[in-house]
Amino acid sequence: MNRRTFLQVGAAGLTFSALNQHPMVFGQQKARRVGLIGCGWYGKGALLRLIQVEPVEVVALCDVDSRMLSEAAQIVSSRQKSGKIPNTYGDYREMLKKEKLDIVQVSTPDHWHALAMIAAVKAGADVYVEKPISVDVVEGQAMLAAARKYGRVVQVNTQRRSTPHLIEARDQILREGKLGKIGLVEVYSYYHMRARGNPPDITPPDYFNYEMWTGPAPMRPYNRMVHPRSWRAFMEYGNGIVGDMCIHMYDMIRWILELGWPKTISSTGGIFIDKESKANISDTQTATFDHPEKNLTVVWQHRTWGHPPDPKYPWGATIYGDKGTLKLSVMSYDFIPQGQGESVHKDVTYEYEQYPEDRTEKDLERHVAPAMRRHWKNFLAAVDNRSRPVADIEQGYISSASCILANLSMQLGRTLAWDPKAGKVIDDEQANRMLTRPYRKPWIHPNPTNI
Secondary structure (H helix, E strand, O other): OOHHHHHHOOOOOOOHHHHHHOOOOOOOOOOOEEEEEOOOHHHHHHHHHHHHHOOOEEEEEEOOEHHHHHHHHHHHHHHOOOOOOOEEEOOHHHHHHHOOOOEEEEOOOHHHHHHHHHHHHHOOOEEEEOOOOOOOHHHHHHHHHHHHHOOOOEEEOOHHHHOHHHHHHHHHHHOOOOOOOEEEEEEEEOOOOOOOOOOOOOOOOOOEOHHHHHOOOOOOOOOOOOOOOHHHHOOOOOOHHHHHHHHHHHHHHHHHHOOOOOOEEEEEEEOOOOOOOOOOOOOEEEEEEEEHHHOEEEEEEEEOOOOOOOOOOOEEEEEEEOOEEEEEOOOEEEEEEOOOOOOEEEEOOOOOOOOHHHHOOOOOOOOOHHHHHHHHHHHHHHHHHOOOOOOEHHHHHHHHHHHHHHHHHHHHOOOEEEEOOOOEEOOOHHHHHOOOOOOOOOOOOOOOOOO
């Protein structure tokens, strides 16, 4: 997103600095009615941050795991101002039909993002959706088209764009020219996060609707690695570590350096080390995103084995300039000048005094909580102003699709050139056929013309 668009988000005086320094005052008299689809780890974590920044009324929760759903209802009741227990549903379509919702949060596994988000905007809600926005490129195109057609505000939870210390690094290091001419960006993850082991397939537990959970994805035999959380180990439900971790850092770089679409995308990798696991995502991968408009290449690398080059930055980005280097992560940033000059280090800002529940909340990524609160505030301001939020669905589509194209490049073994206007790979019909994944019946794949 360019600087002009960034400033337009705060058209009514609600700039990011204002959001960070002052409590929000919204024009609505009645509490906004909120529904959550997907009550797992990040679903609850993000929703509880919303409750912290505005006295919304969470009226409905949806999940295909009845135990998880019941637990989430009790937690929300204990945290929201009214103390009411939300209505619970096992099918998001029933929830959207029965409840009149102002905001819908979509925090399902990736293969459910598109159908749930499109249904929510059709129902008249503004949406806060997890990243990556989709499992294939055409899903993302349909989601963007739906948001625009129905006039809804859609924020993608790429909350690096709202991380206080990263905003500071952008403003005080990058925009002040301390890096000089930038020639290379490296983004990376060296976490040992790929699921290991090869447990036997079993019968799904009676509290978990595996048929509905699978939805449009291919039906695999149920395995305890699938639910909860480890579904990311399977390409049937997502796009591996590139679709999980690269999108965060690549989107951050696109935002901080004001980059649009890459012109070409290439990737190599595979399963080189952990060949025994049931997981089918790569354990080693490199991807290159070329941005000739800025004479810049962004290079991604992940390894789920071995040591990180810099233990302080196991997941992050390094921007190389001729005057200095800037390292960025969810935990900190470091500016290292070339030659003479003063180094700068800044750690993540916690907010325990303002939000003491952050200290004790189960499974909360405490270092991410301040960013999520600001991300929600930015979304709510955009809802009030009917403007584009900082992580608008179009930005989410660009970052998500770029990562998906990297996986397609690795699968095909060749570089892909992208045409943003046509929404297609240039002169590669095989690749274009792969922009849409087949849906399992009776689910119907969305596209920009059938929404």
